[in-house]
Every structure is written in structure tokens, then in C-alpha cells.
Amino acid sequence: MKLASIFGKKSTGDDAERLAERHLHQHGLKTIARNYRCRFGEIDLIMQDGETTVFVEVRYRASQNFGGAAASINFAKQRRVIAAAEHYLADLRHAPRCRFDAILMNKLDAGTINWIKDAFGV
Numbered sequence: 001m002k003l004a005s006i007f008g009k010k011s012t013g014d015d016a017e018r019l020a021e022r023h024l025h026q027h028g029l030k031t032i033a034r035n036y037r038c039r040f041g042e043i044d045l046i047m048q049d050g051e052t053t054v055f056v057e058v059r060y061r062a063s064q065n066f067g068g069a070a071a072s073i074n075f076a077k078q079r080r081v082i083a084a085a086e087h088y089l090a091d092l093r094h095a096p097r098c099r100f101d102a103i104l105m106n107k108l109d110a111g112t113i114n115w116i117k118d119a120f121g122v
Helices: 003-025 063-069 076-092
Strands: 031-039 041-049 052-060 097-105 114-116
Touching: 003 031, 003 041, 003 052, 003 097, 031 076, 041 076, 052 076, 076 097
Parallel strands: 052 097
Antiparallel strands: 031 041, 041 052, 097 114
16 A cells, blocks of 8 residues: 555545534534544544533545445444543543444535434443
């Protein structure tokens, strides 16, 4: 794989996360953290929705091959995000109410955003 294509994917992913964050801000959520990383995995966005801490997985897929953006959040990915969220929460004095949301896109266009609240059903 050429370096240009790797950087292109990273840039597209960053663009998708910024678009998702902007969309969530427009719906009243506030940003706590971006790209939270630990040994268990990464959380794209950590947001505040009233009293609820929201862990957001952003998925952009230009192609619907292999199921598109939704299908890319498989059980293993969910486990990694949940483990990273538990790591994040371990440093807090009081555990807040939490949920896991997904932002799905097939174009870098706010009109194509599909926001699934409580996507993991945890």
C-alpha cells in the first residue's frame, strides 16, 4: 500500500470525525475528548449529553461493499470501545450515566449522517 493512500484514509477519517462532532454539537452535545486512546482501544469522541457521558464511534465507508459503515462495527470492535470506555471511567470519582452511540456516513456530507443512539445496547 502506498503512503499517500494511508495518509488519505487518515485524513478522510479525521474529516468524518470533525463532521460528526459538529453534527453532535448542533444537537446540544458538548465535547469532552477526541481520539481517547489507551491499551484497550480508541474512542473517537467522548461527549456530554446533559448528565450522560456518550462514547461515540464514527464510521465512514465510501462503499457499501461488505455491509458499509454499520457492518464495520462488529462485536470485536464493540468490545474494544467498551474496554476503552471502562478505562476512561476508572479515573473518574463518580461513574456517570453512559451510552454508546454510532455516527455512520457513506459520504462526507452532513446530510448523510445516521446517528444511532445507544448503538451497542449496553
